[in-house]
Amino acid sequence: MKIAIIGSGYVGLVSGTCLADFGHDVVCVDKDEAKIANLLAGVMPIYEPGLAELVAANVKAERLSFSSSLAASIQGAQVVFIAVGTPARRGDGHADLSYVKAVAHEIAANIKSPTVVVTKSTVPVGTGDEIERILAASGTPVACSVVSNPEFLREGAAIGDFKRPDRIVIGAEDEWARNVMTEVYRPLFLNKAPILFTSRRSAELIKYASNAFLATKITFINEMADLCEKVRANVQDVARGMGLDNRIGTKFLHAGPGYGGSCFPKDTLALLKTAEEFSSPVRLVEAVVNVNETRKRAMGRKVIEALGGSARDKRVAILGLTFKPNTDDMRDAPSIAIIQTLLDAGADVVAYDPEGMEAAARLMPDVTMATNVYDAIEAADAIVLVTEWDAFRALDFGRIHDRAKAPVLIDLRNVYDPAQAREAGIIYTSVGRP
Incomplete structure (x- = not known):
């Protein structure tokens, strides 16, 4: 399965690398061209035990790649993960969704095939509805479904947490999206990881x-x-x-x-x-x-x-x-x-x-x-x-x-x-x- 991860920070890079290690074809995208250049050179933007070695192995196997072009990266991808930051907004403590919305607009402008758009970022209740509205407002003629798939990664133990999770939570509103997400995480069935559909x-x-x-x-x-x-x-x-x-x-x-x-x-x-x-x-x-x-x-x-x-x-x-x-x-x-x-x-x-x-x-x-x-x-x-x-x-x-x-x-x-x-x-x- 071809997967695009938008955002190559902590969550995006760990998730993309582990999905590539499962055998998926993954491209990690980030608009920070210096970060992408470093990743292409094997330089990690974060310290996480075992991550550099896992990235190198999957790049060598040609399952993992990096790009600064969202438009090119999402072409042909069955699943696009949004994994950008949602920091606390200065002044009021609300989650800053500006990065999430900006990515949603860019996906809407460039999507050309049926795609499941997955929010991996931590977002307030109702954000998936807003992403769905952004996609619908673009007039995109292809079928899309918006899914919430929160991450539960502990810094310092993130690779183990992704590969041996306590649970995988998938919030989907239609059967097609549930089936696609089941295929994304099928490699974890061997570990009997429980998938909770909500x-x-x-x-x-x-x-x-x-x-x-x-x-x-x-x-x-x-x-x-x-x-x-x-x-x-x-x-x-x-x-x-x-x-x-x-x-x-x-x-x-x-x-x-x-x-x-x-x-x-x-x-x-x-x-x-x-x-x-x-x-x-x-x-x-x-x-x-x-x-x-x-x-x-x-x-x-x-x-x-x-x-x-x-x-x-x-x-x-x-x-x-x-x-x-x-x-x-x-x-x-x-x-x-x-x-x-x-x-x-x-x-x-x-x-x-x-x-x-x-x-x-x-x-x-x-x-x-x-x-x-x-x-x-x-x-x-x-x-x-x-x-x-x-x-x-x-x-x-x-x-x-x-x-x-x-x-x-x-x-x-x-x-x-x-x-x-x-x-x-x-x-x-x-x-x-x-």
């Missing part, structure tokens, strides 16, 4: 509802962590005791500095705006958004407290900048608010991250970027573990004593055992543990 609007809402629920779990356990500190309980024990209940589950019950990334922040805001438009408030999600934003700054104050109440002229080493490990994504990363709180308090901040420093340097020009972990902690008054990269899971406490000015470790991901850290002479602070 209405288009239900599929659009499933994505937002899923992310909002996961964000709620994260925020809930973070508030329990604060309570644990007050009552001298251990949040890891609390989370484990909760998670063993199959109705709750263990995932997303890890206390930390709050959620960030490309999905949860913008998707919870977009869901709030949709609910507002339809006069059906979602008060729980509203509280989640507010609590999460407050928490990031609170973690900065936690570091200042560990410094004795003042960060003025103190050197603070930040380990981990990206919003999670195994990505270079800095979007809404908790480290941004934490570092800004420290800078506002007069601290000198030096940071290290295995993949995120180039993007972080553009966002935080006042932060010194170190070449490795132990250069970052040189002469530090405090060390803050913000992102739980594997490289930070076995720090040499002896080297911390030798290189840091003070062996103060604020572990915002609860990577280390408090007793072992203190036995090694580390002045240790974690989240939600006595």
Whole structure:
């Protein structure tokens, strides 16, 4: 099957590469000609484990190609995926659909054969209806059907998520589109991946509802962590005791500095705006958004407290900048608010991250970027573990004593055992543990 993916960012590139790996003939399209040139040269625009190798293998097999021409790329394609960005719109938090609509207009102007147009981008309820109107208004004489097929990819594990999904959600309004989408995902039948066919609007809402629920779990356990500190309980024990209940589950019950990334922040805001438009408030999600934003700054104050109440002229080493490990994504990363709180308090901040420093340097020009972990902690008054990269899971406490000015470790991901850290002479602070 010939497939065109419009948008070669995170979702589009991963999805297109995996579909090509299934045996489909895939072209990934992007109007950014520099990005396309880099992809043709084997240079990835994002860091995702295993992606560069998978792209190279499918390009070599002539199943995957790249182009900056949408008009040429969609000719003969049975399926065209829209996978462009839908960032939160400045000022009001609504999802910015300008890129989606622009692509829909361009598809409408160039389509010449029956095509299923699939929205892979995360879009508010009713966007598929708008795309359908755009296609119809063009007067295109060929048959088209608009489908919602939301993505559920975790950065850092996206290839595995695409190839071994928990579910594939397809919102289609006619049998032809359902049959075409079944053929797209037929290779996954060997893995017995469940395909859920719904209405288009239900599929659009499933994505937002899923992310909002996961964000709620994260925020809930973070508030329990604060309570644990007050009552001298251990949040890891609390989370484990909760998670063993199959109705709750263990995932997303890890206390930390709050959620960030490309999905949860913008998707919870977009869901709030949709609910507002339809006069059906979602008060729980509203509280989640507010609590999460407050928490990031609170973690900065936690570091200042560990410094004795003042960060003025103190050197603070930040380990981990990206919003999670195994990505270079800095979007809404908790480290941004934490570092800004420290800078506002007069601290000198030096940071290290295995993949995120180039993007972080553009966002935080006042932060010194170190070449490795132990250069970052040189002469530090405090060390803050913000992102739980594997490289930070076995720090040499002896080297911390030798290189840091003070062996103060604020572990915002609860990577280390408090007793072992203190036995090694580390002045240790974690989240939600006595």
